[in-house]
Amino acid sequence: MLNGIRIIEIEGLGPGPFAAMLLADLGADVITIHRKGQPAVPGMPEQSILDRGKRSIDLNLKDATDLEIAKRLINSADALIEGFRPGVMEKLGLGPDTLKDTNPRLVYGRMTGWGQDGPLSETAGHDLNYISLSGALWYASGPDHPPQTPATLVGDIGGGAMYLVAGILAGLLNAQRTGQGTIVDAAIYDGSAHMMNLLMSMRQTGNLSEARGQSLLDGPHWSRTYKCEDGGFVTVQCLEPKFYAEFLQKLGLSDDPDFQKQYVPALWPELTHRLTEVFATKPRDHWAALFEGSDACVAPVLSPQEAQAHQMNAARQTWVDSDGTFQAAAAPRFSTEAWQPKPSPQRGEHTQDILNELNAKLPPTSSPG
Numbered sequence: 001m002l003n004g005i006r007i008i009e010i011e012g013l014g015p016g017p018f019a020a021m022l023l024a025d026l027g028a029d030v031i032t033i034h035r036k037g038q039p040a041v042p043g044m045p046e047q048s049i050l051d052r053g054k055r056s057i058d059l060n061l062k063d064a065t066d067l068e069i070a071k072r073l074i075n076s077a078d079a080l081i082e083g084f085r086p087g088v089m090e091k092l093g094l095g096p097d098t099l100k101d102t103n104p105r106l107v108y109g110r111m112t113g114w115g116q117d118g119p120l121s122e123t124a125g126h127d128l129n130y131i132s133l134s135g136a137l138w139y140a141s142g143p144d145h146p147p148q149t150p151a152t153l154v155g156d157i158g159g160g161a162m163y164l165v166a167g168i169l170a171g172l173l174n175a176q177r178t179g180q181g182t183i184v185d186a187a188i189y190d191g192s193a194h195m196m197n198l199l200m201s202m203r204q205t206g207n208l209s210e211a212r213g214q215s216l217l218d219g220p221h222w223s224r225t226y227k228c229e230d231g232g233f234v235t236v237q238c239l240e241p242k243f244y245a246e247f248l249q250k251l252g253l254s255d256d257p258d259f260q261k262q263y264v265p266a267l268w269p270e271l272t273h274r275l276t277e278v279f280a281t282k283p284r285d286h287w288a289a290l291f292e293g294s295d296a297c298v299a300p301v302l303s304p305q306e307a308q309a310h311q312m313n314a315a316r317q318t319w320v321d322s323d324g325t326f327q328a329a330a331a332p333r334f335s336t337e338a339w340q341p342k343p344s345p346q347r348g349e350h351t352q353d354i355l356n357e358l359n360a361k362l363p364p365t366s367s368p369g
Helices: 015-025 065-077 127-134 153-178 188-194 197-203 242-251 265-279 284-291 302-309 311-318 351-358
Strands: 005-008 029-035 055-059 079-082 107-110 184-188 223-227 234-238 298-299 321-322 325-328
Touching: 005 015, 005 065, 015 029, 015 107, 015 153, 029 265, 055 065, 055 311, 055 351, 065 351, 127 153, 153 184, 153 188, 153 284, 153 311, 188 284, 223 265, 234 284, 242 284, 265 351, 284 298, 302 311, 302 321, 302 325
Parallel strands: 005 029, 005 079, 029 055, 079 107, 107 184
Antiparallel strands: 223 234, 234 298, 321 325
């Protein structure tokens, strides 16, 4: 879908590389500028899933020759992705005000936690910090447990990378129409707060309480995760009455007068306790088999490896092994083209090819001594 679009990514952490991977999955020519002579970011492999489908050039942006190559690359691009603290790219001579003189159509994507301005813009932080201050973490547990979310998904990916991709795509469309680029200020703080608007809409109808565990989606017995006899878990979220009725029928609880009162908050704690006892009597896979194919809105909690073995994955091939690397396939899918896993490059693997495209040459390496 993005065939013919070139994006330059300055090597960074987490959400920036993820956003660039998604754009590469969509067909863009993504060239990552890896740091010359330096290993991968701590905790990341030399050949990362996040680099799949990209090309790699290694440059030292503090070297004048390499910096000039970077500028020429950016001048050939439709968009750029960087994830430094505010001001770092400007100090390198690669700020948007400098680059727009030679590439006015450039969409300049900036990925940060706190944004390009504000009292915390220069302050370090991570996923949990951003979403805790934005309000996105508030409903992430029951009332008696510390708020906790799956690692990276709500902040780095949901509130960060996905909003950066949306901003870049919008900027590219605008540049095609007007000939003018833009700066995309993608802050995880902003994006994760924006993701709360679906819940905020429930507040307008009185179905969202400020107190955790008392709202329509985080309080009822029918919107919970339950532990099973074998230590596994199942999720239940049968919001609509017809689905709730099927849930009760499967459990043999259709005639229970208390369970028939689906939307009575005063009964939710006691009914949660009763369901906790019910699900604890059988292993996870028993419940998965009981509810499979029904509209009761019950599903087992699977690890990624278990998800790969599930019949859903057999049909959709969402989890794949490619060259010995376990990874999720690209999303979304398109009717006009099929996607296959693409290899991740070695750091600097395409340096010479890219230099040839630019008709540039690196100076020879000096001999020691």
